[in-house]
Amino acid sequence: MRKLLTSPNAMALSASEQSIYQNTLTFVADLSLNLMAVKVTNHPDNFLDWCKELHRICAHDLNRDLLNPDQEKPLKKLQQTLANGVSACQLKMARVIPWPLFVNFMHDNASRQALTERLRLLDYLSSICDKSFSDMSEEDRLAFAGKHTARHDISVYDFDVEWFASTRAANTFHQYLQTKPQAFDQALAHIPLAGEVTESDYLRFVDAFKAIFAADDSAKNATLSVATRLLAMRRPDQFIALTSTKMSSLSVGLGVVKLNQQSFDDYWHEMILTLRNTAWWRSDKPSDETELKLWQYRATLIDLFLFADNNLAANSNYLKMRDKPSKTKIGVVRSLKRSKESAEAIVDKALAEDDLPDFIHNMRSTIVNSVKDGKTVDQAITLMRNIFG
Template sequence: MKKLLISPSKMTLGEQENNIYQNILKQSSELSLNLMAVKVENHPDDFLPWCYELLSASRDRMNYDLLEPQQLPVLKKLHDQLISAISFLQVKTLRIAPWPVVSVFVEQHKDVIALDEQLRLVSYIKSIREQSLKDMIPEDLLAFSGKHMASLDPSTYNFDVEWFASTKSAKSFHQMLADLPGAFDDALANIPLEGDITQYEYQQFVAAYSKVFTDNGEKPTLAPATRLLAMRRPDLFTPITNNRLDALCGALGVPKLKNSDFERYWQDIVKGIQAMSWYKMANASNELEEQLVAIKALIPCFFYYADDKTPDSSNYIKLLSKPKRSTTTTGKTQRRGKESAEILVDRALAADDIPEHIRSKRDSIINEVQKGRGVNETISLMRTIFG
C-alpha cells in the first residue's frame, strides 16, 4: 500500500492533478494504519487507474471492523475525492479525444453507465418535446424536469427521470414550474427545437426564466435551467449538477461556476464543449452512434464516474424492486389525476398486441390506474380475467 500511495509522486502530473493527489494524500494520512493493512498487487503507472485502484482498495478491500466511528466520515470523504478525481480525469480526455475514441468509450462502458436506460429516457423526452409544459401531464413534467416521484409508473416510465441531471433538491424551481408552467414555456420558446442557437436567443431564455423567479420573490438558479435546456436541445446543452460541477469545470479548465453564472455557462460550458474536436466531428457509422450524435451535448455525462453498482442506483430499478402492493395493505397509495390516467392508459392500449376486448375495458382500466395501480399491472389483470 505504501508503494501505491507514493507512486503518483513519480508520475508526470499537471498542476490540477498534483493538487488532487496532495488532497487525497492528506485525507489518506488519517487512515494510514487501516490502509497499510490492505494488500495491493496492482500498481498503475498512470494517475487515472491509480485513482481507481486506491478507491477499490479503500472501499472494497478494507476491513471496516477495524475502523473507529470517527474515521468513517474521513473514509467517505476520501472516496468522494477519488470519485471526483476519476470524473475530472475522464471528462478531461474529451478535450483531446477524437469522435471514434469517445463513441468507443461509451460503447465499452454501456453496462456500468446504464446506457440503454438513459437512452430510453432520451427517447421518451423526444416523444413529448414538442408539447408545451403547461399541457403535459404531471408525470411527463417530472420526466422532463428531472424529478423522481413514486407516481411514475415503471411500466410506462421505464427509466430513472433523474439521469443526466437531477433537480429533486430544487424546491423553488419545482414550485414555480407547478404554478407557472406557461411562463417556463415562454422562456423555452426562445430556444428553437432545431438548428443553431445564438447567444442572443439564449440570453432571451435566461431573461424570461429569471423573471419567473424574481417576480415571485425567488432567486433563479442555473442548474435546473440547464436541465430544461438539455432536454429541449440535447445536441447543444450539457446539464450541470452541483455534485459534479468541480469535475466538469476542472476538466474544461475553467473556474467553477456559481449557481447564478448564466453567462459563463454559455461561454465556458456550452461553447467550450462545442469547440471540442469530437463534438465537431461527431458522425454516425452505426445505430448507437446515430443515437449519440442526436444527444452529443449529453455525452460528457457518460464520462463521469460509474461502476457496477450505478445501474442499481436507478430510481426505476428501485421501483421495480419494491414489493407488490397488497390488497390488505392499509397504507395510502399514490392516486393519479383522471387526465394523467387517461393519457397513460391510452398510450398503453395503443400497442399492437392489445386485443380489442381489452381496449373495450378502457374506463375500468382508467379507474384502477387513478387509484394508483400500475398501467401494465391493470392490463395484465384484465387479460387474466377476460383472456
C-alpha cells in the same frame, strides 16, 4: 503500498492533478497503518488508473474492522477525493479524444453508468419536447424537469427521470412550474428544437427564466442547475445538465472557471464553448443508427465521464420502484391515483399489444378510468376479460 502511494511523483501531473494528489496524501496520513496492511499487486503508471486502483482498495481491500471511529471521516474524504480525480482525468481525456473514442468510452461504461436507461429517458423526452408544459401531464412535466415521484408508473416511465440532474430539492421552481407553466414555455421557446443554438438564443432564455422568479423576490431560486436541466432536456446535443456537485468536477475536468448557481455567463462562455471545441462534439453526423443516437445526445452524455461506483445504476428510482415488494395490509388494497393524461398514456401503451381482442380496445375509456383510480393496467384489463371475455 508505499510504492503505490508515492508513484504519482514520477508521473507528469497537471496542476489540478497535483492538487488532487496532495489532497489525497492529507487523508492517507490518517489511514497509513490501515493502508500499509493491504497487499498491493497492481501498480498503475498513470494518474487515472492510480486513482481508480486506490479507490478500489479503499472500497474493497481495506479491513474496516481495524478502523477506529475517527478514521471513518478521513476514509470517506479520501474516497471522494479519488472519485474527483477519476472524474477530472476522464473529463481531461474528453477534451481531446475524437468521435470513435467517445463512442468506445460510452460503450465501455454503459453498464456502470446505466446508459441504456439514460437513453430511454432522453428518447421519451424527445418524443414530447414539442409539447408545451401547459399541455403536458403533471408526470411528463416532472419527467422533463427532473423530479421522480411514485406517480411515474413504470409501465410508461421505464427510467429514472432524475438522471443527469435532479431538481427534487428545488421547491420554488416546482411550485412555479405547476402554477406558471406558460412562463417556462415562453422561456424555452427561445431555444430552437433543431439547428444551431446561438448565444443570443441562450441569453434570451436566461432573461425570461430569471424574470419568472423576479416577480416576488425569489430571484435566488433562479439557479443555474434548474435552468440547465431544462436546457439539456430540450437540446441534449447542445447543453450540459448541472448540479451543485457536478459543477466542481466538470469545471476542473474541462479546465474552465469554477461555476456557481449564478454563473449564467460563464456557463455559456466557458463550459458550452469549451464543449463545442472538442473533436467529438464537432464530428459529422454519423450514419450508424447506434452512433447517431449518441451523437444526438452527445452534450448531455458527458455525464458518463464522471466517476461512477458499482452502485450507481442500481440506485435508479425506476429500478427501486420496479423491484419494490408490494406492501399491503390484509383486506386493504393501496392504490395510487393518477392523472387522466398519465392513465391514458399507460392504457394506450398496453393496447398497442397485438394479442388483445377487439372488445378490450372498445373498452378503452372504462380501462382508463380504472387505471386513473389506482388499478394497474394489467388488473384493469384482466377484470374486463373476466367480465366480458
